Amino acid sequence: MFFIQNNIAQSFQSPVVRVLLGAIAIALLYVFYKEVRKIPAKLFTLMITAFVDMVGLLMIIPLLPFYVKELSGDGLSVLHFHIGVGTITGFIVTSYTVAQLLSAPLWGKFSDRVGRRPTLMIALGASGIAYLIFGFAHSLLLLFISRLVQGAGGGTVGVIQAYVADSTEPKDRTRALGWLSATTNLGVVIGPVLGSFAVTLGTSKTLNTQSTIAIGHAAPGVLAAALCLINIIFAARYLTESRTSDHAAEDDTGEPVRKSHQTISRVISHPGEPASRLILIYAIAIGAFQGTFAVLALFLNVRFQVTAQLIGYFFMYTGAISVFTRVLLLGRMVDWLGEAKLSRLGLVLLAVGVVGMPLSGNLAMLALATALIPLGTAFTFPCVTALLSRVVSQRERGLYMGMQQTYGGITRAIAPVLYGRAFDTLGVASPYYFSSAIIAATIFLGFGLDKYAKHEAPVSAEAPREVTVAAKAVAGGERES
Numbered sequence: 001m002f003f004i005q006n007n008i009a010q011s012f013q014s015p016v017v018r019v020l021l022g023a024i025a026i027a028l029l030y031v032f033y034k035e036v037r038k039i040p041a042k043l044f045t046l047m048i049t050a051f052v053d054m055v056g057l058l059m060i061i062p063l064l065p066f067y068v069k070e071l072s073g074d075g076l077s078v079l080h081f082h083i084g085v086g087t088i089t090g091f092i093v094t095s096y097t098v099a100q101l102l103s104a105p106l107w108g109k110f111s112d113r114v115g116r117r118p119t120l121m122i123a124l125g126a127s128g129i130a131y132l133i134f135g136f137a138h139s140l141l142l143l144f145i146s147r148l149v150q151g152a153g154g155g156t157v158g159v160i161q162a163y164v165a166d167s168t169e170p171k172d173r174t175r176a177l178g179w180l181s182a183t184t185n186l187g188v189v190i191g192p193v194l195g196s197f198a199v200t201l202g203t204s205k206t207l208n209t210q211s212t213i214a215i216g217h218a219a220p221g222v223l224a225a226a227l228c229l230i231n232i233i234f235a236a237r238y239l240t241e242s243r244t245s246d247h248a249a250e251d252d253t254g255e256p257v258r259k260s261h262q263t264i265s266r267v268i269s270h271p272g273e274p275a276s277r278l279i280l281i282y283a284i285a286i287g288a289f290q291g292t293f294a295v296l297a298l299f300l301n302v303r304f305q306v307t308a309q310l311i312g313y314f315f316m317y318t319g320a321i322s323v324f325t326r327v328l329l330l331g332r333m334v335d336w337l338g339e340a341k342l343s344r345l346g347l348v349l350l351a352v353g354v355v356g357m358p359l360s361g362n363l364a365m366l367a368l369a370t371a372l373i374p375l376g377t378a379f380t381f382p383c384v385t386a387l388l389s390r391v392v393s394q395r396e397r398g399l400y401m402g403m404q405q406t407y408g409g410i411t412r413a414i415a416p417v418l419y420g421r422a423f424d425t426l427g428v429a430s431p432y433y434f435s436s437a438i439i440a441a442t443i444f445l446g447f448g449l450d451k452y453a454k455h456e457a458p459v460s461a462e463a464p465r466e467v468t469v470a471a472k473a474v475a476g477g478e479r480e481s
Contacts, residue, residue, distance in 0.1 A: 042167050043176055045238045047183040050160055052231045053124065054184045056224040057154065058191025059198065060134060063220055064147075065089045070217070071140050088140065092147050094413065099151025101409040108158045108402025112395055116163040117241040119156065119398075121232055126153030128228030135221020158401030165389035165397055166242035173389055174339050175331035177382035182326040185319055198223045267407065274391040274449060279404045281343070281445045282384045287411020288438035289350060289377065292431050294416035295423040302428050304363060317367070322374035330378055340450040343383035347443045350376025355436035358429030390452050 039047070068089045077083070111119040130150035137143040161177065168176045202219025267276045292299075300306035300314065333342050349372045356369025385404065392400045419431035 039179055040167075042240060042242075043164065043179065045235075045240075046160065046163055046167070047180055049120065049124075049231055049235050049239060050180060051183045051187045052227055052234075053127065054187025055191040055194060056127065056131065056227045056231075057150075058188050059195035059220050059224045059227075060131065060150075062192045063195055063199070064092065064143075067134075067137070067143060067217070068092060068140070071137070071143060092140075092144055095144055096147040096151035096154070097409055097413050099148045100155045101406050101413075103152045103155030104158055104402040104405040104409070105399060106402070107155045108162065108398035108400070111156075111159045111162060111398040115241045116159055116166065116398070117235070117239055119159050120163070120239070121235055123153040123156040123159075124228050124232045124235065126150075128225045128232070131221045131224040131228060133221075135218035135225070155402065155405065158403070158405045159398055161385055161401045162389070162398040163242045165386075165401075166394070170386075170390055173386040174334045174342075174382050177385055178326035178330035178378065181378075181382060182323045185323050185326075189316075189319055194223070195220045267403065274452060275388060275400055277445045277449065278384050278388045278391065279400070279407050281347075281442045282381060282388075282404050283407035283411045284445075285347060285350070285380060285439050285442045286408045287415045288435045288442075289354065289373075290412050291415025291419045292354065292435050294420050295428075295431050298423065299357070299428050299432070303358070303360075304366065314370070318370055318374050321371055322378060325375055325378040326382070330382060333379065334383070338450065339383040339387050340446060340452065342379050343387070344443050344446050346376045346379025346381075346383065347439055347446070348376075349373075350380060351436045351440040351443075352376075354432050354439065358432045387449060387452055 072088055074084075107119060107123065126149055130146045130153060133142055133146035133149065137146055160180065164176050164180055165173055198220040202217070266273075267279050270276050271280060297306075306314065337345065353369050353372030353376055356372065357366060360366040360369050385401070388400060388404060389397055415435075419434070422430040422434060
């Protein structure tokens with residue numbers, strides 16, 4: 001920490017800092033390699049599928065504002081009202097979120113009925129179509145449609161999580177979910193680079209004889225669609241179905257499966273149930289935390305003079321901590337504390353890290369506070385998701401995983417608006433104080449869930465049907481493939 005200077009750029013020019021970072025990177029990569037070798041082949045195949053999908057998505061997202069500006073100029077005039085480029089971009093971004101929210105529980109329920117593998121392949125096909133529409137869009141309407149289709153295909157996060165839950169023993173689910181999220185984080189790092197490369201390639205004179213704009217505009221979408229096609233072929237060849245006939249037979253209690261709208265309302269009408277509490281913890285905490293991203297660049301610029309050229313260091317720093325924490329540390333911490341206790345520790349670290357940002361007086365303190373954030377997210381969200389997979393029946397697992405994403409999406413859509421307003425009216429630090437307080441409050445929702453963690457005995461016979469099934473799984477009654 002003492003090597004960090006007030007000028008970040010000068011800090012990275014220091015030979016001592018470079019040698020130290022290089023040594024740390026080599027050591028972490030070696031341990032990372034040793035840990036990755038432990039991943040089961042079936043799960044590793046899913047991780048590759050999720051990684052390629054995330055790369056394609058992140059190729060597109062950073063380019064979206066530039067496409068909007070190219071198609072709208074300075075904005076649009078509707079009924080004598082001027083709508084700026086920023087507002088148009090916001091609507092198009094929101095369209096993806098809305099489509100994802102509406103489709104998540106439907107995809108989850110569909111995967112419970114027909115299987116995880118065909119559901120993921122259909123969603124990948126929808127994504128490929130959306131990328132092609134995006135690439136060749138010549139109007140804002142087509143751009144809007146592409147994001148709707150992409151959002152509908154992107155509502156399968158819960159399906160992927162259900163696949164992990166199906167394919168791993170209950171005691172290993174948190175570690176497996178950590179591996180999965182580490183893989184998608186790598187996709188977040190690589191995707192924007194490939195998107196920029198696609199634009200450069202598309203506008204190069206070697207590929208264009210007459211017009212460089214059209215091909216350059218389409219290149220990222222075409223490349224992302226090609227990745228989707230490769231991913232579909234790969235999944236068809238190597239990805240096996242996780243929901244087997246044995247799962248269906250042993251999970252058939254004869255009781256009707258809830259419909260999507262019934263599950264949505266049940267989370268609110270029965271907030272004391274374990275599944276409802278876990279979904280609320282996930283949704284409230286992830287919304288409160290990720291909502292701060294809306295004002296992050298503005299906050300860092302005001303407080304620490306971080307510019308557009310330097311903010312990449314911030315994401316590189318937090319991203320590296322996140323990946324290595326989920327791969328190297330998460331499993332060991334679960335073995336030590338269990339999911340319930342570790343999730344509460346994660347919420348504490350996350351709340352302290354968020355509030356520590358506005359309280360930091362220099363870059364060294366900021367680096368320390370920021371380091372707590374990826375630790376907190378790594379300890380919280382995989383543990384909460386793993387616990388959710390235990391407290392619901394296997395035949396409703398996809399539905400509830402999708403429901404978790406739906407509620408999380410709602411809070412992620414609301415929080416940026418509220419935090420942006422607070423930033424403008426209450427001060428640059430206010431969003432972080434609000435976020436920390438909300439995250440800390442969710443800790444109380446987690447009390448009493450320890451009996452569903454991996455170290456605890458099965459629950460009593462008075463527990464709800466979903467909990468009883470989960471307890472049998474913890475006791476060894478559920479046969480995982």
